[in-house]
Amino acid sequence: MDDPTLAGAIAANRFGLGARPGELARVGSDARGWLTAQLGGGAPHLQGSELRNSADILSQALELRRANHDARAAQNADAAAVMKVAQLYKPIYVDETNARLGEALTTERPLIERLTYFWTNHFAVSVDKVAVSGLAGSFEREAIRPHVLGNFTDLLLASTHHPAMLLYLDNQISAGPNSPLAQRAARRASERRFGINENLAREILELQTLGVAGGYTQADVTSFAKVITGWSISTKLGPLAGGTPGQFAFQPEMHEPGAQLVLGKRYAEGGVEQGVAVLRDLAQRPAIATKLARHFIADEPPREAVEHLARAFRDSSGDLPTLYRALIGLKDCWSQKLAKFKTPGEYIISGLRGLQIPDSFADKARASFALLGQRIYAPGSPAGWPDRSADWDGSAAVMKRIEWADALGQKLGTHRDAAQLAPQWLGGAMSAATRTSITRAASGSQALTLLLTAPEFMRR
Amino acid sequence: MRAIRRRDFLSGAALAASSTLFTGKVAFAGSDTRPRFVFIILRGALDGLTAVPPYADPSYARLRGEVAIGAPGAPGGALRLDGLFGLHPSLVFLNESFAAQELIVFHAIASPYRERSHFDGQDVLENGCARAHAVQTGWINRALAALPPDRSARRGELGIALGQNVPLVMRGPAPVASWSPSHLAALDEDTLQRITDLYSTDPVLSQRLADALSTQSVADASQDDSLMAAAGENPPAQLLASREQPKARGAPYKEVIHASAEFLKSPDGPRVAVFDALGWDTHANEGGAQGQLAARLAGLDAGLRMLKQDLGPVWRDTVVMIATEFGRTAAVNGTRGTDHGTAAAAFLLGGAVHGGRVIADWPGLSARALYQGRDLAPTLNIHSVLKSVLAEHLAVPGRALDTSVFPDSAAAKPLPGLIKA
Numbered sequence: 020m021d022d023p024t025l026a027g028a029i030a031a032n033r034f035g036l037g038a039r040p041g042e043l044a045r046v047g048s049d050a051r052g053w054l055t056a057q058l059g060g061g062a063p064h065l066q067g068s069e070l071r072n073s074a075d076i077l078s079q080a081l082e083l084r085r086a087n088h089d090a091r092a093a094q095n096a097d098a099a100a101v102m103k104v105a106q107l108y109k110p111i112y113v114d115e116t117n118a119r120l121g122e123a124l125t126t127e128r129p130l131i132e133r134l135t136y137f138w139t140n141h142f143a144v145s146v147d148k149v150a151v152s153g154l155a156g157s158f159e160r161e162a163i164r165p166h167v168l169g170n171f172t173d174l175l176l177a178s179t180h181h182p183a184m185l186l187y188l189d190n191q192i193s194a195g196p197n198s199p200l201a202q203r204a205a206r207r208a209s210e211r212r213f214g215i216n217e218n219l220a221r222e223i224l225e226l227q228t229l230g231v232a233g234g235y236t237q238a239d240v241t242s243f244a245k246v247i248t249g250w251s252i253s254t255k256l257g258p259l260a261g262g263t264p265g266q267f268a269f270q271p272e273m274h275e276p277g278a279q280l281v282l283g284k285r286y287a288e289g290g291v292e293q294g295v296a297v298l299r300d301l302a303q304r305p306a307i308a309t310k311l312a313r314h315f316i317a318d319e320p321p322r323e324a325v326e327h328l329a330r331a332f333r334d335s336s337g338d339l340p341t342l343y344r345a346l347i348g349l350k351d352c353w354s355q356k357l358a359k360f361k362t363p364g365e366y367i368i369s370g371l372r373g374l375q376i377p378d379s380f381a382d383k384a385r386a387s388f389a390l391l392g393q394r395i396y397a398p399g400s401p402a403g404w405p406d407r408s409a410d411w412d413g414s415a416a417v418m419k420r421i422e423w424a425d426a427l428g429q430k431l432g433t434h435r436d437a438a439q440l441a442p443q444w445l446g447g448a449m450s451a452a453t454r455t456s457i458t459r460a461a462s463g464s465q466a467l468t469l470l471l472t473a474p475e476f477m478r479r
Numbered sequence: 480m481r482a483i484r485r486r487d488f489l490s491g492a493a494l495a496a497s498s499t500l501f502t503g504k505v506a507f508a509g510s511d512t513r514p515r516f517v518f519i520i521l522r523g524a525l526d527g528l529t530a531v532p533p534y535a536d537p538s539y540a541r542l543r544g545e546v547a548i549g550a551p552g553a554p555g556g557a558l559r560l561d562g563l564f565g566l567h568p569s570l571v572f573l574n575e576s577f578a579a580q581e582l583i584v585f586h587a588i589a590s591p592y593r594e595r596s597h598f599d600g601q602d603v604l605e606n607g608c609a610r611a612h613a614v615q616t617g618w619i620n621r622a623l624a625a626l627p628p629d630r631s632a633r634r635g636e637l638g639i640a641l642g643q644n645v646p647l648v649m650r651g652p653a654p655v656a657s658w659s660p661s662h663l664a665a666l667d668e669d670t671l672q673r674i675t676d677l678y679s680t681d682p683v684l685s686q687r688l689a690d691a692l693s694t695q696s697v698a699d700a701s702q703d704d705s706l707m708a709a710a711g712e713n714p715p716a717q718l719l720a721s722r723e724q725p726k727a728r729g730a731p732y733k734e735v736i737h738a739s740a741e742f743l744k745s746p747d748g749p750r751v752a753v754f755d756a757l758g759w760d761t762h763a764n765e766g767g768a769q770g771q772l773a774a775r776l777a778g779l780d781a782g783l784r785m786l787k788q789d790l791g792p793v794w795r796d797t798v799v800m801i802a803t804e805f806g807r808t809a810a811v812n813g814t815r816g817t818d819h820g821t822a823a824a825a826f827l828l829g830g831a832v833h834g835g836r837v838i839a840d841w842p843g844l845s846a847r848a849l850y851q852g853r854d855l856a857p858t859l860n861i862h863s864v865l866k867s868v869l870a871e872h873l874a875v876p877g878r879a880l881d882t883s884v885f886p887d888s889a890a891a892k893p894l895p896g897l898i899k900a
Contacts (some may be wrong), residue, residue: 039720115706123688174505188762189762189763189816192763192813193813193814193815194813196813201813210545212544212545212811212813213813214812214813214814215812215813216762216763216812216813216816216818217812217818217819218762218763218818221595221596221818221819225596225598226598231594231596231598231599231611236633237595237851237853240595253526257587268547323882363832389613390662390663391643392643392644392659399757400523400597400598402597402598408683409615409644409650410644411644412642412644412683412687413642413643413644413645413657414656414657414658414686414687414688414690414691414694415642415643415644415658415659415694416644416657416692417687417688417691418661418688418691418695419659419661419663421666421674422661422663422664422665422666423663423686425663425664425666426663426664445762448557452677452680453677454793456676456677460673461669465669465670465673466671466676468666468673469670469673469677472674472677473677474677474678474681474684477684
């Protein structure tokens with residue numbers, strides 16, 4: 020960190036969302052201090068009068084589904100007129116992404132937004148499942164943001180309690196084979212069979228806590244799935260009605276009774292508390308250090324860096340600010356130069372921030388994410404978006420970035436001065452070749468395109 | 480500044496290779512019989528027992544309950560392949576292909592992977608090794624690297640990934656391309672040249688940009704030619720615009736299939752194409768003859784029919800392998816779906832396939848026969864199939880297959896006779 024202008028550029032780009040003009044000056048000579056200061060100031064809540072809570076959204080969706088069902092059952096001629104859930108969810112998705120993007124374009128705590136995205140991607144839900152498409156935004160606001168500066172245990176508990184996660188991984192309908200519901204159905208010789216769905220239990224173990232090499236077995240997956248039977252959602256009608264519709268509800272009727280053995284430990288029957296107890300234990304040793312180091316340092320992070328982070332997690336019992344301070348303090352974060360190829364989302368946001376695009380532009384910017392291959396809230400799998408260069412630097416992907424940059428250059432070339440912006444984006448990370456290329460550009464538009472496509476701006 | 484097509488940029492920049500784009504086509508017209516190979520990865524774990532129901536297995540209907548596919552002849556019943564197996568009723572084109580002896584159906588097939596993580600399962604399916612994350616390259620790329628250089632391929636690129644990025648199976652030492660449709664305007668020549676210069680000291684970005692320009696020029700040329708042929712010398716605007724129309728119902732892979740065919744038909748284009756089909760992770764409300772999975776299968780089937788149509792005469796020299804990371808539980812779960820399992824079904828399709836056969840050493844679905852008491856047991860290693868396809872169709876040397884392509888796999892003997900002699 021001999022060169023403060025390089026350290027500032029690393030702070031704003033590797034740890035932040037890309038420098039807005041003036042940001043590097045504010046970072047000044049104390050890059051680590053600038054980052055650490057962002058850890059103060061409370062949870063990164065996202066405000067907006069248009070943003071609705073998930074219970075409100077989901078209860079409306081449940082009513083709609085009921086109305087659709089009734090209209091179809093009655094062969095009502097107006098059935099087609101009843102709004103579908105997907106139609107309800109679409110404008111909600113728009114509002115949520117506008118708010119999220121607007122914050123990204125203007126925030127003065129970019130590190131905290133990056134950490135929010137990191138955890139949202141760790142506890143991934145994906146809007147390509149329609150049932151989740153109206154809830155991904157509220158999931159991030161309700162389950163992730165309040166705990167980004169808290170403890171990992173609370174993050175895991177909040178995520179597992181959230182309707183979006185329960186719906187995404189099918190747990191809301193998972194019922195124990197010996198649950199009261201299943202037993203009644205069997206007695207009535209009902210055609211409807213009830214039993215477990217192990218999707219959520221498996222992905223919590225594999226992706227959210229222990230990791231795929233974490234030493235659990237199929238038997239652990241099955242018994243953990245039994246433990247969290249009954250973790251579901253309230254409805255207004257039907258056999259499990261009660262509570263506030265659209266909110267998390269523990270349904271004793273669906274819960275598999277009895278003690279369960281998970282990872283060699285016996286968990287006594289305790290209703291919802293049985294699941295909470297397992298989650299609390301799982302939260303003690305998540306395979307998170309490598310993932311965090313990979314995200315902020317390099318695709319293949321140094322082993323000592325990973326061990327340092329794992330220790331910080333363990334010693335603080337999962338206190339996340341402690342973990343982040345350990346990360347910021349790692350010398351590898353500051354010595355590895357431009358080691359990470361930006362994801363499409365990081366690339367777009369950094370470009371728009373650098374160009375001082377106002378948050379009112381968020382609505383127009385949304386399509387860029389899909390175009391460049393990273394539609395917001397749509398990782399497509401519970402593993403979340405991948406995080407290595409090879410996942411993002413395909414030739415078609417690079418070409419798309421260049422075309423996108425050029426479109427932006429064409430549009431803004433007469434309003435922005437690339438030569439004046441370049442040092443404000445890249446500071447000490449700017450190469451002589453990039454500087455020369457921008458200076459010699461044939462037009463303002465071309466200069467801007469060259470800045471946006473510069474190798475050191477493709478990376479962070 | 481005049482915006483020009485990248486193809487013009489290439490020839491304008493006097494890249495020697497680009498001249499073969501035009502001369503090569505004439506030379507190869509009608510005589511291009513190079514083998515083509517398409518690998519389609521069904522990510523999410525296809526339920527083989529619904530796609531290829533073993534309708535006559537005595538345990539099938541009981542295990543599957545309401546998602547079971549009926550016997551041939553029953554309403555919504557399977558399309559009969561033989562006395563034991565049928566195809567899901569949505570797989571109409573595959574059924575026709577079976578009758579035309581252009582389809583082999585494999586059952587109880589699996590990669591060496593025996594756990595139940597999608598992501599590690601896909602890693603093993605793509606890396607060609609016995610375990611996940613063993614290497615950072617894929618078996619298709621290593622197979623291409625083992626082939627003698629093909630001077631007809633532009634920049635030596637024998638493989639293409641349809642998508643913005645290259646999946647693991649296609650990553651490795653051999654040069655490969657990736658392509659996805661662009662809805663943005665092309666850059667002008669001067670700006671492209673300056674970016675090329677700016678990347679000259681950056682090995683990764685300069686390589687990617689050169690690849691993109693090369694690939695795009697093939698796509699533009701093919702696209703122009705096929706549109707010209709369809710519309711005469713002056714293609715009407717709406718024809719050109721058809722590239723950007725939304726996906727057709729029932730054919731979610733339309734754009735990617737069309738592009739694959741254009742690349743594979745191009746005389747100096749790649750010989751191997753890879754793409755993904757998503758959405759097979761049917762944990763809940765999977766459906767049977769109709770429903771969620773049935774719709775996915777219908778979309779895939781329509782896409783494969785489109786691929787045959789688009790490839791035209793090249794279909795004769797084409798083999799398409801369709802595989803998934805693992806199968807799903809033998810029994811339906813508590814939520815009318817199926818959880819992660821082990822052995823699955825796979826398909827080998829194409830004009831060059833010695834088809835009309837089901838290849839399965841059927842272990843049965845009795846409680847005793849199930850793997851770990853819950854999954855269809857694997858009796859066929861997918862490496863045996865892939866080795867045979869690569870050897871018989873693409874002429875990959877046998878020694879490379881047992882060592883570099885599928886490391887330490889000598890125990891998985893090739894299954895001979897899958898390709899027409």
